[in-house]
Amino acid sequence: MTAPNDLANGRDNGIPEDVLGAVRRLIEWAGDDPAREGLADTPGRVARAYREYFRGYGEDPALHLSRTFEEVGGYDEIVLLRDIGFQSHCEHHMAPIIGKAHIAYLPGDRVVGISKLARVLKGFASRLQVQERLTAEVADCIWEHLQPRGVAVVIEAAHACMSARGVNTPGVTMTTSRMMGVFRDDERSRKEVLSLMGL
Ligand SMILES: Nc1nc2c(ncn2[C@@H]2O[C@H](COP(=O)(O)OP(=O)(O)OP(=O)(O)O)[C@@H](O)[C@H]2O)c(=O)[nH]1
Numbered sequence: 160m161t162a163p164n165d166l167a168n169g170r171d172n173g174i175p176e177d178v179l180g181a182v183r184r185l186i187e188w189a190g191d192d193p194a195r196e197g198l199a200d201t202p203g204r205v206a207r208a209y210r211e212y213f214r215g216y217g218e219d220p221a222l223h224l225s226r227t228f229e230e231v232g233g234y235d236e237i238v239l240l241r242d243i244g245f246q247s248h249c250e251h252h253m254a255p256i257i258g259k260a261h262i263a264y265l266p267g268d269r270v271v272g273i274s275k276l277a278r279v280l281k282g283f284a285s286r287l288q289v290q291e292r293l294t295a296e297v298a299d300c301i302w303e304h305l306q307p308r309g310v311a312v313v314i315e316a317a318h319a320c321m322s323a324r325g326v327n328t329p330g331v332t333m334t335t336s337r338m339m340g341v342f343r344d345d346e347r348s349r350k351e352v353l354s355l356m357g358l
């Protein structure tokens with residue numbers, strides 16, 4: 160049943176009743192009363208939050224790399240976007256993964272607007288993920304669509320499924336990386352990009 164307040168404000172229009180019902184059932188299963196005043200609008204809020212968390216299923220991150228430009232004054236060194244904060248959700252527990260990414264590439268013929276690298280990250284992060292796949296998907300997408308001479312992606316993140324449950328160990332971060340092209344093949348380039356990342 161749709162909660163009265165949700166009917167009044169109409170914000171749950173378009174959210175399937177079985178989705179609202181599933182959240183109500185989870186609240187009940189956790190031990191609370193989904194009909195009490197403070198929880199009456201919660202299924203709608205959760206459903207809308209899911210739309211935000213998982214908006215990545217509705218987008219193709221590669222499209223962010225379709226607008227490139229050539230005129231960069233002959234610049235042919237590393238381009239690095241450092242400390243890009245992001246959040247995702249682990250596919251095992253649907254718990255938050257919160258961290259930062261460093262994304263670098265060595266341009267070939269074309270460069271991309273720098274915000275687009277963060278958009279690619281957010282697109283893949285807004286899905287159920289494991290950190291290894293997120294890292295690989297971001298690197299592969301840039302490699303394939305920008306055709307640079309090298310790509311380096313390093314992600315450092317904390318997993319709420321480790322800090323807030325299970326092994327209950329806050330303060331742990333996981334680091335993953337994917338190096339492609341010169342950053343994989345050439346030791347000096349790899350060292351340079353890692354040093355620019357502050358690693
Ligand atoms: N490699 C990897 N593991 C992850 C990631 N996110 C969560 N995990 C782990 O996925 C594993 C799932 O293990 P299971 O034994 O199936 O689940 P569980 O019984 O809930 O495990 P615990 O978390 O140890 O309680 C756990 O060890 C998590 O820490 C990730 O991004 N990468």
Ligand SMILES: [Zn+2]
Nearest residue numbers: 249251252320
């Ligand atoms: Zn997990």
